[in-house]
Amino acid sequence: MEKVEKILETRELNVNMGPQHPATHGVLRLVLEIDGETIVNVTPYVGYLHRGIEKLGESLTYFQGLPLTDRLDYVSAMSNNIGYVVAVERLFGIDPPERAKFIRTIVGELSRISNHLLWLATHALDIGAMTVFLYCFREREWILDLFEMICGARLTVTYPRVGGVRNDVSQEFLDSLYKFTEEFPTRIPEYETLIDKNRIWLKRTVGIGVISAEEAINWGLTGPTLRGSGVQYDIRKHTPYDAYDKVEFEVPIGTNCDTYDRYRCRMHELRQSNRILKQCLEKLPPGPVMADTPKFTLPPKDFILKDMEHLIHQFILITKGPTVPEGEIYVATEVPKGELGFYFVSDGTGKPYRMRIRAPSFVHASVLSRLCVGHLVADVIANIGTIDIVLGECDR
Amino acid sequence: MIVEVNMKFPYMKMDPLAIAERIKEKFPLEVVDVVSFRDQVSVIIKKEKIVEICRFLHDDPVLDFDHLRDLCGVDYLGKKEPRFEVIYHLYSVRHRHMIRLNAQVSESDPKIDSVTSLWAGVNWHERECFDMFGIKFKGHPDLRRILLPEDWEGYPLRKDYPLKGPEKEWSGFAEVLEKAKKYREFDWEG
Amino acid sequence: MLIDTSTIGLVEVEEGTKVLPPNLIITSIDKVVNWSRLSSIWPVTFGLACCAIEMMAAGAAHYDFDRFGIIFRGSPRQSDCVIIAGTVTKKMAPVVRRVFDQIPEPRYVVAMGSCACSGGIFRTYNTVQGCDTFLPVDVFVPGCPPRPETLMEGMILLQEKMRKEQARWSMWR
Ligand code: SF4
Numbered sequence: 048m049e050k051v052e053k054i055l056e057t058r059e060l061n062v063n064m065g066p067q068h069p070a071t072h073g074v075l076r077l078v079l080e081i082d083g084e085t086i087v088n089v090t091p092y093v094g095y096l097h098r099g100i101e102k103l104g105e106s107l108t109y110f111q112g113l114p115l116t117d118r119l120d121y122v123s124a125m126s127n128n129i130g131y132v133v134a135v136e137r138l139f140g141i142d143p144p145e146r147a148k149f150i151r152t153i154v155g156e157l158s159r160i161s162n163h164l165l166w167l168a169t170h171a172l173d174i175g176a177m178t179v180f181l182y183c184f185r186e187r188e189w190i191l192d193l194f195e196m197i198c199g200a201r202l203t204v205t206y207p208r209v210g211g212v213r214n215d216v217s218q219e220f221l222d223s224l225y226k227f228t229e230e231f232p233t234r235i236p237e238y239e240t241l242i243d244k245n246r247i248w249l250k251r252t253v254g255i256g257v258i259s260a261e262e263a264i265n266w267g268l269t270g271p272t273l274r275g276s277g278v279q280y281d282i283r284k285h286t287p288y289d290a291y292d293k294v295e296f297e298v299p300i301g302t303n304c305d306t307y308d309r310y311r312c313r314m315h316e317l318r319q320s321n322r323i324l325k326q327c328l329e330k331l332p333p334g335p336v337m338a339d340t341p342k343f344t345l346p347p348k349d350f351i352l353k354d355m356e357h358l359i360h361q362f363i364l365i366t367k368g369p370t371v372p373e374g375e376i377y378v379a380t381e382v383p384k385g386e387l388g389f390y391f392v393s394d395g396t397g398k399p400y401r402m403r404i405r406a407p408s409f410v411h412a413s414v415l416s417r418l419c420v421g422h423l424v425a426d427v428i429a430n431i432g433t434i435d436i437v438l439g440e441c442d443r
Numbered sequence: 444m445i446v447e448v449n450m451k452f453p454y455m456k457m458d459p460l461a462i463a464e465r466i467k468e469k470f471p472l473e474v475v476d477v478v479s480f481r482d483q484v485s486v487i488i489k490k491e492k493i494v495e496i497c498r499f500l501h502d503d504p505v506l507d508f509d510h511l512r513d514l515c516g517v518d519y520l521g522k523k524e525p526r527f528e529v530i531y532h533l534y535s536v537r538h539r540h541m542i543r544l545n546a547q548v549s550e551s552d553p554k555i556d557s558v559t560s561l562w563a564g565v566n567w568h569e570r571e572c573f574d575m576f577g578i579k580f581k582g583h584p585d586l587r588r589i590l591l592p593e594d595w596e597g598y599p600l601r602k603d604y605p606l607k608g609p610e611k612e613w614s615g616f617a618e619v620l621e622k623a624k625k626y627r628e629f630d631w632e633g
Numbered sequence: 634m635l636i637d638t639s640t641i642g643l644v645e646v647e648e649g650t651k652v653l654p655p656n657l658i659i660t661s662i663d664k665v666v667n668w669s670r671l672s673s674i675w676p677v678t679f680g681l682a683c684c685a686i687e688m689m690a691a692g693a694a695h696y697d698f699d700r701f702g703i704i705f706r707g708s709p710r711q712s713d714c715v716i717i718a719g720t721v722t723k724k725m726a727p728v729v730r731r732v733f734d735q736i737p738e739p740r741y742v743v744a745m746g747s748c749a750c751s752g753g754i755f756r757t758y759n760t761v762q763g764c765d766t767f768l769p770v771d772v773f774v775p776g777c778p779p780r781p782e783t784l785m786e787g788m789i790l791l792q793e794k795m796r797k798e799q800a801r802w803s804m805w806r
Pocket of ligand 1: 118203682683684718719720745746747748749753754776777778779
C-alpha cells in the first residue's frame with residue numbers, strides 16, 4: 048500500500064484559458080492552478096488589447112480625445128462619452144444647459160440598459176441559457192435603433208459634446224422613446240421567468256463568488272459588483288452630475304454578496320433606469336442644447352457655414368484647442384460597470400498634459416484571483432460574467 | 444432578496460482643505476504643498492512616509508478613506524523637479540469625501556513604498572504604474588509588467604517615449620512577421 | 634456507353650451545369666466543392682475589440698447570420714474562416730497568428746473594421762497597423778465599427794470569391 052502511494056503522487060495542474068476563449072468576454076487570459084476540479088490559484092493576464100489610449104490622448108486636443116472614449120467600454124459607449132465630457136467641463140469650468148443635461152441623462156440610462164442587456168445575454172449564454180441571449184439582443188437592437196435616430200451611429204456614438212450635446216433630439220425620437228419606456232417593463236419579466244428560478248441557474252450562481260462588503264470596498268470594486276455586496280455606493284447619488292439630482296430613483300443592493308445577488312441587482316437597475324427615463328421624458332425642459340461659452344465650446348454649425356468669424360473661431364478651437372486653466376482634476380461618473388474616473392493634468396495648452404482613465408473593468412479583473420479560489424473550474428465562467436468586464440476598457 | 448432603500452444613512456463629509464490641514468498637523472515635515480483647484484485639493488508630499496500617511500488616512504475614524512479610487516503616475520519631464528509624481532485618489536465611501544495625494548519621486552531613484560497592505564485593489568494599479576513609468580514599488584508582492592509583454596523595452600507613458608514606439612520592433616512581433624513571411628509561400632494563390 | 638445528350642432532355646440551368654429531370658445533375662467538381670464550401674462558412678468566435686460586439690449582433694436574432702450558413706464555432710480546428718474583429722495589438726498578434734495556423738485548409742480571413750484593416754485611429758506603439766502585415770486577408774470590411782449589414786456584404790463577397798476558385802480540393806500543395 049505504501050508503495051502505491053509513493054508512485055501515485057498528486058500535484059496541481061496548470062491550465063491555460065484564453066486569450067481566445069468564447070467565454071472570456073474578449074481577450075482575457077487566465078492561468079488556473081487546479082487540484083482535481085478545485086481551483087487553487089488564478090492568475091489573470093491582461094493587456095492583449097492595450098492600444099495606448101492614454102498616450103494617444105496626450106497628443107490630441109480635448110475635443111479630439113472624445114472619440115477615443117467610445118472605444119474604451121464599447122458596450123456602453125454613451126456613458127463613457129458622458130464621463131469624459133463631464134470631466135472636461137469641470138476642468139474648463141463651464142456648465143451645460145438644462146436640456147442638454149436631461150438629454151445626457153436619457154442617453155446615459157439607455158446605454159445602461161443596453162449594457163446590462165448585453166451583460167445578461169453573454170452571462171446567460173456562458174452558463175448555458177441560449178434563449179436569454181436571443182431575447183436580450185432583441186431589446187438591445189431596439190435601443191441601438193434609438194441611438195441611430197439621434198446620432199446616426201449604433202455603437203461608437205460620440206454624441207455628447209463638451210458643453211452639451213451634438214444636436215437636439217427630434218420629436219420622433221421622443222415618441223419612440225416613450226413607446227420603449229412603456230414596453231420595456233413588460234419585457235424584463237420575460238427574462239426573469241427564463242432564469243430567475245431555473246434550477247441550473249440557481250445551482251450555478253447562488254453562493255458563487257462571495258465577497259463581503261468590507262473586502263469588496265478594499266478591493267476597489269464599484270458599481271453593481273459592489274452593490275451586490277450590500278454597499279450603497281453610487282456616484283449618481285454621492286456626487287450627482289447631469290440631471291441625476293432632479294430625478295428620483297433607488298439604488299438596489301444585494302444581501303448575500305454572491306453572483307445571484309449581483310444578477311438581481313442588475314435586473315433591478317434595469318427597472319430603475321426605465322423609471323429615470325420616464326421622469327426625464329416628463330421633465331425635459333425646452334431651450335438650447337449647447338452652452339454659450341465661446342472660449343470653450345464650438346459655435347453652432349449653421350453659423351459656421353454662414354459667417355467668417357465663427358468659421359475662424361472654430362478653426363482655432365479645433366486646431367489649437369481651447370486655452371485651459373492650469374491644474375489637475377479627477378471626476379468620476381457612474382457608468383454601468385462601475386466608477387469611471389478621468390484624471391486630467393492641464394498645463395494651460397489645448398491638449399491634456401496627462402490623461403488618466405480609471406477604468407472599472409481593470410479593477411474588477413484583478414479581483415478574479417480572489418473570487419475564484421476554492422470553487423470549481425466551471426464557476427470561473429460564472430465569476431468572469433458576474434464582474435462584468437470589457438477588455439477594451441481594462442487594457443485601454 | 445434585494446433590499447431597496449434610499450441612501451439616507453448619516454455621514455460626516457469633511458472639507459478637503461480641513462483634511463489637508465489634518466495631514467499637515469500629523470506629518471508637518473512631509474507635506475510640501477497644498478494646492479486647491481476647482482474644489483479639489485492635492486496634498487503634495489515627500490515619498491518617504493507614504494505608507495504611514497496612507498495608514499493614518501485609512502484608519503482614522505473621522506477620515507476613514509476606505510476606497511482607493513485610483514493610483515497613477517505623472518511624468519513632469521523638464522517641467523518640475525523631481526520628475527515623477529505618483530498620484531493617489533482616496534475616497535471615503537462612508538463619509539463621502541475625497542483627497543488627492545501627490546507623492547514626489549525623483550528620476551535618479553524611481554522607487555516608492557507599496558501600499559498593497561492597506562488596499563488590496565491597488566495591486567494592479569501599482570503594476571501598471573511600473574509598466575508605464577518604470578517606478579518601482581518596494582514591497583509589492585508581484586511587480587511585473589501588466590499591460591505590455593514582459594520583455595518590452597522602455598516605459599511608454601514617459602514623455603520622452605515616442606507615441607509611435609521606438610524604431611526597433613518588439614521581438615515577439617518581429618518573430619510573427621518573420622513567421623508570416625516564411626509561410627507566405629504556402630498560401631493559396633488561386 | 635456514351636449518352637447522346639441531344640436526344641435526352643438535358644437542360645442547362647446555368648453555365649456548366651445541366652440537369653436531367655428528375656434528379657440527375659451534371660456539373661464539375663469545382664462547382665460542387667465550392668458550392669458546398671461557401672454555403673457553410675464557419676468562422677471562429679474570436680472577438681478582439683469593439684467590432685466583436687457588432688459581429689455578435691450580426692449573429693443574433695435581428696440580422697441572423699445563420700441563414701447564410703454562417704455559424705460561429707468555438708474552436709479554430711472546426712472552423713474554416715476567421716473574422717479578425719477588432720484591434721490587433723502587438724501582444725495579441727502571436728496569438729492571432731496561432732489561431733490562424735490552427736485552422737485547417739482551406740481557410741479564409743476577413744478583416745473587420747478599420748483597426749484590422751489599417752490600424753484605425755490608433756497609431757500608437759502597441760497596435761499593429763493592419764492585420765494584413767502578418768495574415769493573408771481575403772476580404773477587408775471597413776467601418777468603425779462596420780454595421781452588421783456591412784459585415785454581411787463582406788461575407789457575401791467572400792462567398793463570391795470562393796465561388797470562383799478552381800481546384801482548391803486537390804493536392805495543391
Ligand atoms: S475599427 Fe473601430 S469599432 Fe472596430 S475595433 Fe477598431 S476602434 Fe473598435
